[in-house]
Amino acid sequence: QVQLVQSGAEVKKPGASVKVSCKASGYTFTSYGISWVRQAPGQGLEWMGWISAYNGNTNYAQKLQGRVTMTTDTSTSTAYMELRSLRSDDTAVYYCARENSGSYHLEIDYWGQGTLVTVSS
Amino acid sequence: SSELTQDPAVSVALGQTVRITCQGDSLRSYYASWYQQKPGQAPVLVIYGKNNRPSGIPDRFSGSSSGNTASLTITGAQAEDEADYYCNSRDSSGNHLRVFGGGTKLTVL
Numbered sequence: 001q002v003q004l005v006q007s008g009a010e011v012k013k014p015g016a017s018v019k020v021s022c023k024a025s026g027y028t029f030t031s032y033g034i035s036w037v038r039q040a041p042g043q044g045l046e047w048m049g050w051i052s053a054y055n056g057n058t059n060y061a062q063k064l065q066g067r068v069t070m071t072t073d074t075s076t077s078t079a080y081m082e083l084r085s086l087r088s089d090d091t092a093v094y095y096c097a098r099e100n101s102g103s104y105h106l107e108i109d110y111w112g113q114g115t116l117v118t119v120s121s
Numbered sequence: 122s123s124e125l126t127q128d129p130a131v132s133v134a135l136g137q138t139v140r141i142t143c144q145g146d147s148l149r150s151y152y153a154s155w156y157q158q159k160p161g162q163a164p165v166l167v168i169y170g171k172n173n174r175p176s177g178i179p180d181r182f183s184g185s186s187s188g189n190t191a192s193l194t195i196t197g198a199q200a201e202d203e204a205d206y207y208c209n210s211r212d213s214s215g216n217h218l219r220v221f222g223g224g225t226k227l228t229v230l
């Protein structure tokens with residue numbers, strides 16, 4: 001069965017960086033993209049970006065451009081999301097998710113369990 | 122601000138039908154997908170494409186689209202359907218970005 005298992009919770013100070021991992025199993029990793037989505041406490045879902053596990057192409061949300069980097073390691077079927085220059089409003093649960101997309105549709109059909117990142121001095 | 126607009130809250134009587142809508146320019150060109158999220162849990166895909174349900178999603182969930190509006194309909198709402206619902210699609214910039222709606226809190230009375 002498809003599984004996405006994320007790394008554990010992190011506590012960071014403002015200005016620091018965090019790198020969250022997402023290990024995929026149960027499917028051919030390079031056949032799908034990985035989206036990263038975050039959710040601040042009590043807030044809605046926010047799309048952060050997408051990476052093709054096939055060729056490493058990325059698309060990032062404009063508000064995070066310059067602070068976020070998404071990568072994959074196809075040898076271990078693992079995706080990574082690094083966020084730099086952390087601020088208090090980056091405190092959120094971060095999800096990796098498998099995305100299936102075509103010309104007129106996209107859907108996130110499997111989600112990781114979420115990683116809580118807390119930014120606090 | 123979100124490029125996909127949803128009503129913040131909707132309520133429905135047990136067993137009745139409810140429609141949750143999502144508006145945005147990109148929906149004229151792309152289908153929306155819909156997600157259900159219960160407190161403390163990861164979202165779950167409930168509708169994608171023209172009107173497709175993943176395995177395990179009850180057939181009381183259906184989707185439709187017209188112009189710039191996508192809709193998620195629950196026919197015969199159950200207590201367990203009380204949750205937050207989010208739509209998702211590409212944004213309207215043509216830059217292969219994605220966007221979520223702000224979410225709709227569904228209360229089953």
